[in-house]
Amino acid sequence: MTTLAQLCSAFGLDEQAAGAALEAESRDAETRTPWYVQALLAMGSWIAALVIIAFGCFVVVLVFDFKGDTSFGVALGVLGAIFFVPGYLLLQRDQAGIFAGQFGTAIAAAGQGMVAVGAGFMAESVVASAVVSVPFAIFVAMAINGRILQALSSLWAAILVIVALHELEFPYPLEVTALGFAAAAWLLIRPPQRDLAPTAIVLLLLGPITAIVSDFRAAFGIADVFDLAGWIASGIYGAVTVWLFYTLWQRTTDQGARLRIALFVAAAVVLSALLPPGGSGAVAILVIAFMLGSHMLAALGIALQVYFLSKFYYDLDITLLTKSMILVAVGAIILGLWAVMARTFSLQTREPGP
Amino acid sequence: MVFCAIGFYGQQILVPSGTIEDVDTYLLLGAFVTCMLAAREVGVHLGADWLGAPWTRYVLLATALGCFFAVAMVHVFDFEDATRTVLVFLAALAAALALYRLALPDFGAFAIAVGYGGFFTMALGGRLISETIGYDGDSFVILLSLALLTVWCVAVTAGMGRLLMLLRPRFLEAGG
Numbered sequence: 013m014t015t016l017a018q019l020c021s022a023f024g025l026d027e028q029a030a031g032a033a034l035e036a037e038s039r040d041a042e043t044r045t046p047w048y049v050q051a052l053l054a055m056g057s058w059i060a061a062l063v064i065i066a067f068g069c070f071v072v073v074l075v076f077d078f079k080g081d082t083s084f085g086v087a088l089g090v091l092g093a094i095f096f097v098p099g100y101l102l103l104q105r106d107q108a109g110i111f112a113g114q115f116g117t118a119i120a121a122a123g124q125g126m127v128a129v130g131a132g133f134m135a136e137s138v139v140a141s142a143v144v145s146v147p148f149a150i151f152v153a154m155a156i157n158g159r160i161l162q163a164l165s166s167l168w169a170a171i172l173v174i175v176a177l178h179e180l181e182f183p184y185p186l187e188v189t190a191l192g193f194a195a196a197a198w199l200l201i202r203p204p205q206r207d208l209a210p211t212a213i214v215l216l217l218l219g220p221i222t223a224i225v226s227d228f229r230a231a232f233g234i235a236d237v238f239d240l241a242g243w244i245a246s247g248i249y250g251a252v253t254v255w256l257f258y259t260l261w262q263r264t265t266d267q268g269a270r271l272r273i274a275l276f277v278a279a280a281v282v283l284s285a286l287l288p289p290g291g292s293g294a295v296a297i298l299v300i301a302f303m304l305g306s307h308m309l310a311a312l313g314i315a316l317q318v319y320f321l322s323k324f325y326y327d328l329d330i331t332l333l334t335k336s337m338i339l340v341a342v343g344a345i346i347l348g349l350w351a352v353m354a355r356t357f358s359l360q361t362r363e364p365g366p
Numbered sequence: 367m368v369f370c371a372i373g374f375y376g377q378q379i380l381v382p383s384g385t386i387e388d389v390d391t392y393l394l395l396g397a398f399v400t401c402m403l404a405a406r407e408v409g410v411h412l413g414a415d416w417l418g419a420p421w422t423r424y425v426l427l428a429t430a431l432g433c434f435f436a437v438a439m440v441h442v443f444d445f446e447d448a449t450r451t452v453l454v455f456l457a458a459l460a461a462a463l464a465l466y467r468l469a470l471p472d473f474g475a476f477a478i479a480v481g482y483g484g485f486f487t488m489a490l491g492g493r494l495i496s497e498t499i500g501y502d503g504d505s506f507v508i509l510l511s512l513a514l515l516t517v518w519c520v521a522v523t524a525g526m527g528r529l530l531m532l533l534r535p536r537f538l539e540a541g542g
Contacts, residue, residue, distance in 0.1 A: 048474060049530050052481045056523025059488065060516055067512040074505030110531075111524040118520050311421065 047308045054160045057117045061164065064122035065129065068092065085133030092126025095119045103158040113158070120156070121164040124148045128172060142176035145169040153211045163210035170218050186226075186289050189219035190248035193293055197252050200300055201259060213309075216297060219245065220316045223290030227323060242289050249292035250284035253277075256299045291320030372398055389437040389448045396433030400458065402426055407470065420474060427462060427475050431482045434458050442489045459483050473537040477530055484526040491518040 016034070020027040045053075068091050072078050078087040099120025102112050124145065132141035149169035153162050170192075177185040196215035199208050257277045261270060280299070284292035294316035301309035328335055376391030386394075403426040409417045438455035441448045459479055466475040492515055495501075499511045 045527075045531065046473070046477070046534075048477055049527065052477065052484070052530075053523055053527050055481075056484065056488070056519065056526065059485075060519035060523065063512060063516045063519055067509065067516060070505070070508050070512060074508065110528045111521065114524040114527065115520045118516070118523075 050160060051308075053114065054163055057114060057121060057160055058164060060114070060118035061121040061125060064095065064119060065125045068095065068122065068126045069129075081133050081136060085130040085135075087130070088133065089127045089130030092123045092128075092130055094123070095126060096123025099123055099161075100156060103156050103161060117158055117161045117164070120152070120158075120161050121168070124152070124165055124168055128168065137176075138172060138179050139176040142169070142172040145172045149211070153208055154206065159207065159210045162208075163214060166211040166214040170214055174218070174222055184244065186219065186223060186242060186245040187248065189222050190245040190289065190293070193219045193296070194248055194252050197256065197296065197300060200304060201256065216293075216300070216309075217312065219249070220290035220293045220297070220320070223288060223293075224316075224319060227288075245289035246284055246287075246292045249289060249296050250281055253280045253284060253292070253296045253299055256296060256303060260299075260303060287320055287324055291317065291324065294320055369395060369398060387446075387448070389440055389446065389451050392433045392437045393451065393454055396430050396454070396458070399426055399430040399433065403430055420472070423472065423475055424478060427466075428478050431455075431458060431462065431479065435482050435486065438486065439489060442486070442493050444493070455486065459486070467533075471537050471540040473530075473534060476533070476537070480526055480530060484522050488519050488522045491515065491522070 016030060017027055020030050068088060072084055072087040072091060076087055078084045096119070099116045099118070099122075102116030103120065105112070127148065128141040128145045131144040132138055134140065146169050149165045152158075152165040156162070174185060174189070177188060182188075192215040196212040199212040200216070203209070254277060257273055257280070261273050264270060264273070276299075280295050283295050287295070294313050297309055297313035297316065300306070301313050325335060325339065328338075330338075372394055373391060376386065376394055377388075380386045381388055381391060403423070406417050406422055406426060434451070434455040437448065437451040440446045441451050459482060462479040463476065463483070466472045466479065495511050495514055495518070499507055499514070501508060501511050
């Protein structure tokens with residue numbers, strides 16, 4: 013095993029400074045909230061925000077007796093803005109406790125939701141809700157310190173934009189989500205000074221999840237404008253994947269590694285062409301997960317790929333016997349490749365770690 | 367495949383024939399995945415390194431608790447009278463918390479169990495408010511119930527976060 017002293021000697025580093033840097037990194041890892049705990053807290057805040065929105069609706073109807081669409085919408089919007097401000101102020105405090113932080117997140121998210129619902133009622137259209145939500149999400153991302161609120165706010169806005177595109181019968185919603193995906197990939201690989209990772213992850217998942225929702229709608233026989241789209245989205249995902257590999261290529265000088273990258277590019281392009289658009293997006297998510305060393309994105313990418321590969325298999329217009337043989341052959345090839353890679357790179361499984 | 371087989375056999379044969387109730391299919395599925403998780407833990411203990419990747423534990427634990435949680439919710443929200451589902455869920459949850467806190471310290475697995483416990487507690491609070499104050503009646507009652515539910519949900523979420531971040535250093539010390 014290489015010791016710190018050997019490593020510092022090989023690269024001409026100051027051993028004391030390297031030791032201090034490693035210790036600081038280790039302390040930082042101990043105090044940082046892991047992603048799955050943040051996801052758990054986000055789910056809790058989401059539930060609380062929904063309850064608060066119900067509370068706001070009842071306040072408007074029962075206390076103020078606003079029942080017409082316009083007056084209800086205006087009242088709910090104003091109430092939402094009133095809810096948002098204390099949430100914003102709570103999250104801006106440096107020493108907010110965990111309860112205050114969660115409460116601030118929930119009421120700010122609920123405030124944004126109420127303003128969006130209110131706008132929707134006023135205009136009798138989801139498009140108005142989306143138009144109001146997007147600047148809210150941008151404001152939250154740029155001005156408020158709170159990763160969970162940023163994720164919830166982006167999610168509200170993203171869902172409303174997709175529903176609004178559907179309402180407008182816009183023929184290329186998958187292409188819009190693919191463009192969002194490209195922006196998200198850029199934000200994750202070339203991160204700006206401001207932490208926009210929660211927004212980027214929402215945008216990253218939006219395309220594949222929209223494709224899954226579209227599949228289910230089609231399965232239940234609901235005519236869908238999403239059916240018109242697809243190939244351009246696949247092309248955008250493929251281009252993002254190639255760009256990601258190009259970035260990897262630039263970071264390495266080892267010829268063997270570059271050859272492997274070239275092989276992966278070829279495989280990824282073929283996969284992107286074969287799979288439905290969401291599946292091409294899931295391929296790119298896996299590449300981003302590899303580049304960032306993100307277990308969360310890897311897990312999400314694999315889960316999405318399980319769905320899209322199953323769908324690809326299900327949609328093949330061949331007999332079940334042929335499908336089975338293809339499945340057996342693919343399984344055997346993948347196992348063989350895994351065995352070769354395990355020998356080449358001495359892959360080791362290990363006990364659960366921190 | 368065995369998981370699917372149990373699900374299909376339960377839903378399409380045992381439930382229609384009246385041998386078991388709908389919720390029991392999920393209890394069977396949860397029990398099957400729990401057995402797989404136990405086999406995984408024993409296998410790793412006996413030296414089967416290829417089973418040692420953390421995700422194998424997390425996927426099995428989340429699925430097993432998910433099966434039990436889903437049917438426990440059916441009882442908590444009063445869709446069906448099935449007290450056994452709550453008891454099974456609580457037993458599985460307690461076992462998971464104890465196992466991954468004490469015997470095999472693993473913060474990720476512990477967080478999964480705490481998450482299920484937290485959402486169960488949230489739902490329980492909702493039911494309790496429904497039984498005591500209620501969500502219908504005059505406007506004051508409805509607003510009071512929703513305000514209480516909001517505070518409860520935020521408190522449970524904050525409690526989960528606080529508990530996990532308090533215990534995290536101890537897990538790191540224990541190598542989990």
